[in-house]
Amino acid sequence: MNLDELRTFLAVVETGSLVAAAKRLNVTPSTVTARINGLEEEIGQKLLHRNKSGADLTSPGFKFRRYAELMVQLWGQARAEISLPRGFEGVCNVGLDFDLWEGPGRRFLDHVRAHCPGVALAFWPGEQRMIDRWLAIGLVDIAFCHAPQEGERFASHVLFDDELILVSREAMAAPLMDASYVYVDHGDEFRRQHAAAFPGDVTSALVIASSDWALDHLLRNGGSGYLPRRHVAQALDTGALHRVGNAPGFRRRVYVVENAQTVRPWGWYASALAAAASH
Template identity: 35%
Template sequence: MDVELARTFLEIMSAGSFLEAAERLHVTQTAVTARINSLEAKLDCKLFIRNRSGAKLTADGERFVDYATSLVQVWDRAQIEMKLPSGVETRLCVGGETSLWTPLLVNWVLWAQNNIENIALHTEVADPENLIEKLRTSSLDAIIVHRPNYYSGFVVEQLMEEKLIHVRSVNNPTPDLFVDWGPDFRDQFDAVLPQPRQTTYSFNFGPLALQVMLQRGGNGYFRTRVVKQYLERGVLERVPGAPEFTHPVYLVYRQGEMTEGLQKALQGLRLLADEDAHWFL
């Protein structure tokens, strides 16, 4: 099927009207209408309901959104693959969520540069939901996240068993700093600790909370690999008797789509996960 038909369909859905879609695509409204008529004929169903307010998806149109999105993304990926630099045989696209970009994703890229020949490497840092969607639509080959989604066709492999531990500033152990490490952490926290997690200072980004604690004092839950260096230097200390919580890291990739370059890259990542590197964020 012509990819431009799917792209036009998605543009109408986004714009909310045939006219606005035509302006975005720099074609006439007649051309947009002709494309949708052709698409509906190929699919043997009606995709849009048109009225004075614009265009609205039908039930069949709603069902077609995922297919159209996948088709366009795969085509865009194919175009990128066909434009590889001279001497490069393949492209590898990997992603990691924000809290994992250093050192894990950084070290992974450096390892690939030194150990995989004739490969172009693309990396992305984003939230887990974005990464999982891009993996599902083949925009990424592999991702590292804390909370995977077990889609059919995904291989989910635990890379490391990270923990969240309660630490405090040696010089000034207050105030309480609550870092939201995600749904799993919140469930564990609420089940074990009697005190509420509503504090004066709360964060959804661990590195920000850590810098506040290092500069002004406080206490909170942080990843063991990140605070290890500060514990060793005596800047921070563990809170006696405080429980610790699991915060594992997972590698996720699609089943059955294992190129030689990807296979070698995943082997390298597993080696790096076993190393005792300093985590700075």
């Protein structure tokens, strides 16, 4: 098994055909076929159903895809770490929940760039299950996320509690859970808190699992929804959004999870983490 075979397999999956993959990779279709055949021979399973209309994953191919993606990612990370430009003392690979760039992710980056110029950074955005896997395989050294990590290799610390508040483009004296309400999905704990606070049926024609996307939608189209205060602070200050009166607030805990052995010798890390946690 080699990287060319893995990249070719992923290109076929992403483009849907061997011919399209050949064009993307700038090789001949026969080369693509040979690489896929070689990979399947090594795995001992058919990974793709091939037909005139294209190629689809088999059940073994579906399972193998995520491993292929991880192997290609790990190779890219290894190259990045080994080929650091002269003058850099190391690299910090950061896993980041999509909603945590605004705030801790950006503050961490700004601090390191301003005060630790010898440290290179790589950011990997993803949802919680992806971050858990990246931590487990060592793809990331630290992660800003919403769930602590178990295991002796990891240390989990509470960074802060996000305050989730109900906001709307139009001033409202009380929550109005009608068709204009946007259900912003902030995870399991939020779902429980929300159900307890609003035990009746909540009419929502739209569910968005991203604070950034939900904020954009509210600003462009109106309506109301629960968002982190740090996401909407500027919009509240300018009057573009309003906090809904008499609406309950919720909290969502933010953690930093570290590979304890990796971060131990980093003299710069404590101050960067303090910057990430500041408000």
